[in-house]
Amino acid sequence: ETGVTQTPRHLVMGMTNKKSLKCEQHLGHNAMYWYKQSAKKPLELMFVYSLEERVENNSVPSRFSPECPNSSHLFLHLHTLQPEDSALYLCASSQELGEDYNSPLHFGNGTRLTVT
Amino acid sequence: GQNIDQPTEMTATEGAIVQINCTYQTSGFNGLFWYQQHAGEAPTFLSYNVLDGLEEKGRFSSFLSRSKGYSYLLLKELQMKDSASYLCAVRDSNYQLIWGAGTKLIIKP
Numbered sequence: 001e002t003g004v005t006q007t008p009r010h011l012v013m014g015m016t017n018k019k020s021l022k023c024e025q026h027l028g029h030n031a032m033y034w035y036k037q038s039a040k041k042p043l044e045l046m047f048v049y050s051l052e053e054r055v056e057n058n059s060v061p062s063r064f065s066p067e068c069p070n071s072s073h074l075f076l077h078l079h080t081l082q083p084e085d086s087a088l089y090l091c092a093s094s095q096e097l098g099e100d101y102n103s104p105l106h107f108g109n110g111t112r113l114t115v116t
Numbered sequence: 117g118q119n120i121d122q123p124t125e126m127t128a129t130e131g132a133i134v135q136i137n138c139t140y141q142t143s144g145f146n147g148l149f150w151y152q153q154h155a156g157e158a159p160t161f162l163s164y165n166v167l168d169g170l171e172e173k174g175r176f177s178s179f180l181s182r183s184k185g186y187s188y189l190l191l192k193e194l195q196m197k198d199s200a201s202y203l204c205a206v207r208d209s210n211y212q213l214i215w216g217a218g219t220k221l222i223i224k225p
Contacts, residue, residue, distance in 0.1 A: 040217055040218075042120065043203070090158070102147055102164045104164065107159045109158045112156075
């Protein structure tokens with residue numbers, strides 16, 4: 001496999017459920033990201049991991065909990081979500097900033113999350 | 117605050133040329149990216165500009181004017197498969213990416 005792979009592609013969950021989104025990258029990158037994409041809105045950066053350490057948490061509610069066990073894998077654990085959390089959740093990877101400032105992000109196809 | 121402006125939607129005809137504009141107001145500038153995103157798919161990298169001028173890649177070109185806070189993506193010889201959303205993003209002085217809301221491009225036969 002190549003690129004960035006996200007699972008599941010679609011997820012429907014109730015507000016009391018607990019679920020996890022998974023992301024895996026096969027590009028040898030050392031930075032990974034979670035973004036939220038809502039219709040007609042800019043991408044919202046949620047979390048950034050660089051060399052497996054969280055370097056950014058953009059005031060994301062605690063019902064979203066990231067985990068980065070190694071430089072190839074990233075998880076987003078979800079619990080007690082709200083209907084307004086329904087969106088497309090995108091994972092991305094890149095070379096770490098500082099080494100290559102024009103390094104583009106490589107995105108996965110996303111998980112379409114619906115909270116009922 | 118920081119802001120990226122792009123038209124919400126544009127329509128063009130197959131075989132024609134279309135220009136998608138992006139204006140930005142950011143705290144500093146460390147490059148501008150264009151991405152293409154087909155419905156239900158991942159955004160994919162198209163181009164990067166950090167110096168003023170035009171960068172050409174096949175049917176796609178991207179232009180930057182830093183003094184005007186302005187960029188455009190030019191698509192030539194449009195094909196139906198070019199129907200997608202086009203996202204503009206600027207890296208600011210802290211190397212954070214600031215994203216526009218995207219322009220949905222509709223290609224008609």
